[in-house]
Amino acid sequence: MTTMILWVIAYLIFAPLVGGILAGLDRIVSARMQGRVGPPILQPFYDVLKLMEKEALTVNKVQDFYVMCFLIFIIITGGFFFAGGDLLLVIFSLTLASVFLIVAAFSSNSPYAQIGAERELLQIMAYEPMVLMTAVGFYMFTGSFRVSDILTFGQMPLLYLIGIFFGYLFILTIKFRKSPFDLSMSHHAHQELVKGLTTEFSGKTLAMIEVAHWYENIFLLGFVFLFFVNGTPLGIALGVVVCLVAYFLEVLIDNSYARMKWQFTLKSSWVIAITAGFINLVVLRFMF
Amino acid sequence: MGTIFFLIVFPLVVAVALLVLKTDAIRDMLVRVAAIVIGAASIYLAVQYYGTGGEMFDFHSETLNYLFMVIEALLAVVVIxxxxxxxxxxxxxxxxxQTPILIWxxxxxxxxxxxxxxxYIDRLSIVMVLIIGIIGSLICVYALPYMKDFQHHHHGxxxxxxxxxxxxxxxxxxMFGIVVSNNLVWLHFFWEITTLCSFFLIGFTKTKEAIDNSFRALIFNLMGGFGFVLAILVLGTYYNTLELSTMILYGTMGYSVVLPAALLAFAGITKAAQMPFSSWLLGAMVAPTPTSALLHSSTMVKxxxxxxxxxxxVLGWNMAGIMTMMVGGITFLFASFAAISQSNAKRVLAYSTVANLGLIVACAGIGTYAAVWAAVMLVIFHAITKSLLFLCVGTAEHNIGSRDIEDMDGLFGRMPRLATFMIVGISGMFLAPLGMLVSKWAAMTAFIDSGNILLVAIICxxxxxxxxxxxxxLGKMTAIMARRENIQDHVHKEEWVVLGTLxxxxxxxxxxxPIISSGILVPYLVNVFAGVDAASLLSGNMFIxxxxxxxxxxxxxxxxGKTNxxxxxxxxxxxxxxxxLRxxxxxQQPKEVSLKNWxxxxxxxxxxxxxxGNIASAVVIIAVMAMMLGGVL
Structure with a gap:
């Protein structure tokens, strides 16, 4: 119980720090790939601090409330994960958080925000089956949905869940909002949907979304980590290294692909879920 | 036992009285009083039998048997x-x-x-009685002002x-008859009455579309009824029993009751609007909204x-069980997909009903206690939430003149209270930590444990x-649009009362x-299934x-809404x-902004x-039936 609380507190404090530094690394690595020098590593923090000082503007009385709920439930979702909780609970509360964000964008009744919201919804529909199958895979392998049980299971899940691992990496691109799947919003405000989902957010509200994103990225990488734990320090080290490699891979993909159409997003993620995910589950079913 | 009879006979008496007494004032009063009495009697029944957990009654009446037979024959004549x-x-x-066969x-x-x-009465019947008695009578009350408006729109x-x-x-x-009958012939009698009732309710407006749809509902349900008659025939002839409880007892003792179980499950599949029969429920929407609400939530499909x-x-990994779980799963998947393409609110609700019923049917087909736990929970939450949503859409339709979701733009500004009710209903259908999602979660775990990976993928x-x-x-409704006039004052008081209660x-x-689970469901499951692990059903997640x-x-x-x-x-x-807005x-001309959904x-x-969906389900049903017939012959 004490370790659980300590983990949650550590998560609450360090997740935004690590998430922000990862975002800074992302920008430097991206810049180098494009032959630029890039900003300092702490730039994301400077950005958020600057956003906090902007004039307080909003387009209606309710959207800030929804964004606040989004941030709160993203933090809670990660809290469940780091408390060793149920993977399905993590996934479902993540959906709840996402719905708050989408409703926030809808509430503005602004065309760009609303198109972004619809695309965000589409992205959820695209990745959700694979995310659920990831949880199912862990359950079938270890007999529990709980992160704490998976950590102490003692056998590395990777080899038995190899299809699911690749399926999860695939949809991670959507979750990290990276090209070719950055349909609903993007950091670059010069495209057909302006800033998409976040068009009507500004100042502190936009800062909340950035921070939520840092929290979110950390527990999404936590899923990757779970594939490598086997109860030994070696497993932990391997897990951390693979998380970093996975993050680098996503940055690489981001820089080497143009944005695809939504049709491709939906089709490819569902095809991956059916092939890699489902077949992996069927194999597991007959192994155990 | 008196309460049970009261619940069957009293609505019948009220029904006849309503047919005879035709003035608005008397109808208003009678329906309200009857609704309160039925609701109260349902609660009384629940309290009365809650402690005993389950009771059988050896009530016999030769006269009643003949009376049922005569009515059944008359109904057949009406259909003909x-x-x-x-x-x-x-x-x-x-x-x-089918009627001559049954009478013979x-x-x-x-x-x-x-x-x-x-x-008989057990805890599952109690749950059903409460759903029918409370939600059903609330819908009847709602129907009073709604039908006044309806008559007003169709004056002349x-x-x-x-x-x-x-x-x-x-x-x-x-419906009360169905949930307390242990004698399958009686159950079939009440079953056919509901078929006929829904037939007349769907065809109520007597337009060509209404008549066509009502006959489609009738034909599909009569097919199911035919399966029911065959099941009775098989049970009476080969098993020498007409009791549901005996049949289930045989099944759990190891005798094979797969054939009658499959035939009864088939009857259930038609009535629960599973594919390939689901189109009757979609067609039922031509009827006035209270009918849809009643068919979808507390009666008929339930x-x-x-x-x-x-x-x-007696289901599970046998022919009957496989047929049931696969038909349910296929229906859940394809109905959920079809709902995406709909902009008519009532059709979205209808597809969602079909999908949720599919999930319930799939759970029951799996036949483990954990799956049945999920199934009953889904029944309860679906009944409440779906009746709320249907009635909300009905009220919205009467006030904004459309049941299209595209026209519900900014409903939050125009009818804030109604929109809030709808938001509660919609969230209740799919979001954590609300009921349907928790039940779906339990269903998912039960599917994995049963080893049916295909169903797991389907639910994902x-x-x-x-x-x-x-x-x-949800997004459409929560959009805040400038300069929207508040029009919710036109809504009738009864409608607010019913919507608020729901x-x-x-x-x-x-x-x-958690109380419903530990107080009602777990005791029921312990009676029906061996080796129920109550702890696994009520995990720590419940408190989170x-x-x-x-x-x-x-x-x-x-x-x-607080901001400075x-x-x-x-x-x-x-x-x-x-x-x-423009x-x-x-x-250089002002142009309206118009936003549409995907x-x-x-x-x-x-x-x-x-x-x-229809092809896949039909293949499953035909294949299972053919294999069983092959086994018999």
Whole structure:
């Protein structure tokens, strides 16, 4: 119980720090790939601090409330994960958080925000089956949905869940909002949907979304980590290294692909879920 | 036992009274009083039998048997006459075959089968009685002002409201009959009454479309009824029993009752509007909204899933079970997909009903205690939430003149209270930590444990689609549009009372979740299944869920709509006229902004989805039936 609380507190404090530094690394690595020098590593923090000082503007009385709920439930979702909780609970509360964000964008009744919201919804529909199958895979392998049980299971899940691992990496691109799947919003405000989902957010509200994103990225990488734990320090080290490699891979993909159409997003993620995910589950079913 | 009879006979008496007494004032009073009495009697029954957990009654009456037989024959005559009148010969043939067979059977073989217990009550019946008695009668009350408006819109036509209310109360009476009958012949009698009631309710407006759809409902349900008759025949002839409890006992003792179980499950599948029979429920929407609400939430389709849940101990990994779980799973998947392509609110609700019933049927088909736990929970939450949503859409339709989701733009500004009720309902259908999602979660775990990976994959994809179509509706309603006039004062008081009660019930049911589970469901499951592990059903997650729920309720109360920020216009590429509703176009003219939802017709078109689902389900049903017949011959 004490370790659980300590983990949650550590998560609450360090997740935004690590998430922000990862975002800074992302920008430097991206810049180098494009032959630029890039900003300092702490730039994301400077950005958020600057956003906090902007004039307080909003387009209606309710959207800030929804964004606040989004941030709160993203933090809670990660809290469940780091408390060793149920993977399905993590996934479902993540959906709840996402719905708050989408409703926030809808509430503005602004065309760009609303198109972004619809695309965000589409992205959820695209990745959700694979995310659920990831949880199912862990359950079938270890007999529990709980992160704490998976950590102490003692056998590395990777080899038995190899299809699911690749399926999860695939949809991670959507979750990290990276090209070719950055349909609903993007950091670059010069495209057909302006800033998409976040068009009507500004100042502190936009800062909340950035921070939520840092929290979110950390527990999404936590899923990757779970594939490598086997109860030994070696497993932990391997897990951390693979998380970093996975993050680098996503940055690489981001820089080497143009944005695809939504049709491709939906089709490819569902095809991956059916092939890699489902077949992996069927194999597991007959192994155990 | 007196309460049980009261619940069957009292609505019947009210029904007849409503048919005879035709003035508005008397009807208003009678329906309200009857609704209160029925609701109170249902609660009284629940309290009365809650402690005993389950009781059988050896009530016998030869007169009643003959009376049922005569009524059944009369109903068959009615169907035949109507079949000739409207040239619907399939309905005629189905009625002309099954009723004589049943009557012949009852007079010969059935006469010698000894029925020990005709009536029973257990905790599942109690749950059903509460759903029918409370939600069903609330819908009847709601129907009062609604039908007044309806008559107003159709003035000049004959006032057929006495007939409408007669059917509503008859329906309730028959539903009570279904959930307490242990004698399958009686169960079948009430079953057929509900079929006929829904037939007349769907055809109520007597337009060509209504008549066609009502006959489709009739024909599909008579097919199911035919399966029911065959099951009775097989049970009476080969197993020498007509009792549901005995049949299930045989099954759990190891005798094979797969054939009658499959036939009864087939009857349940038709009534629960599973593919390939689901089109009757979609067609039922031509009827006035209270009918839809009644058919979708507390009656008719719930009779179908009730029967399948009763059968669940003898389902599982056998032919009957595989048929049931696969038909349910296929229906859940394709109905969820089809809902994406719909913009008519009632059709979205209808597809969502079909999908959720599919999930319930699949759970019951799996037949483990954990799956049945999920199934009953889904029944409870679906009944409350779906009736709320249907009635909300009905009220919205009468006030904004459309049932299209695209026209519900900014409903939050125009009818804030109604929109809040709808938001509670919609969230209740798919979001954590609310009831349906928790049940779905339990269903998913049960599917994995049963080893049916195909169903696991189906629920993964189906849930993703479910979140999509609900959230886009939610988004439409929560959009804040400038200068919307508040028009909710036109709503009738009765409608507010009913909608408010249902919203309250939705929230209470969600909060009482752990109590419903440990107080009613677990004791029921312990009686029906061996080796129930109650702890696994009520895990620590339940309390986390309750805490989350408190947060979800508390946050809006504390913070919703409170801001001291400066409000600025939205971004319309720098061409906002200034009112957030128009922009300056390339001719320097103001142009309205119009935003539409995504429907993805090419991917999730209704026709395509129904075709795939119908074919897949039909193949499963035909293959299972053929294999069983092959085994018999």
């Amino acid at each position: 006459v109507l079949g000739i009148k409207y040239k619907k010969y399939l309905a005629l043939v189905l009625a002309a075959i 059977f009852e007079l010969t073989i059935g006469h010698h089968v000894n029925v020990v217990n005709n009536i 036509e004959k006032d057929r409201r006495p007939w409408f209310f007669f059917l509503l109360f008859l329906f309730l009476s028959a 009779a179908g899933v009730f029967l399948i849940i009763k059968l669940s101990p 994809f189906g849930s993703a689609a479910t979140a999509f179509y609900w959230t886009k509706w 919203t309250g019930m939705t929230i209470i049911a969600i909060m009482a979740f 869920m309750t805490a989350m729920l408190a947060l979800v309720i508390l946050l809006p109360i504390l913070f919703f 920020k400066k409000i600025v216009p939205i971004y319309l590429s720098g061409a906002n006229v200034g009112d957030d 922009f300056t176009d390339s001719f 429907y993805m017709e090419d991917y999730f078109g209704e026709v395509k989805m129904s075709r795939y």
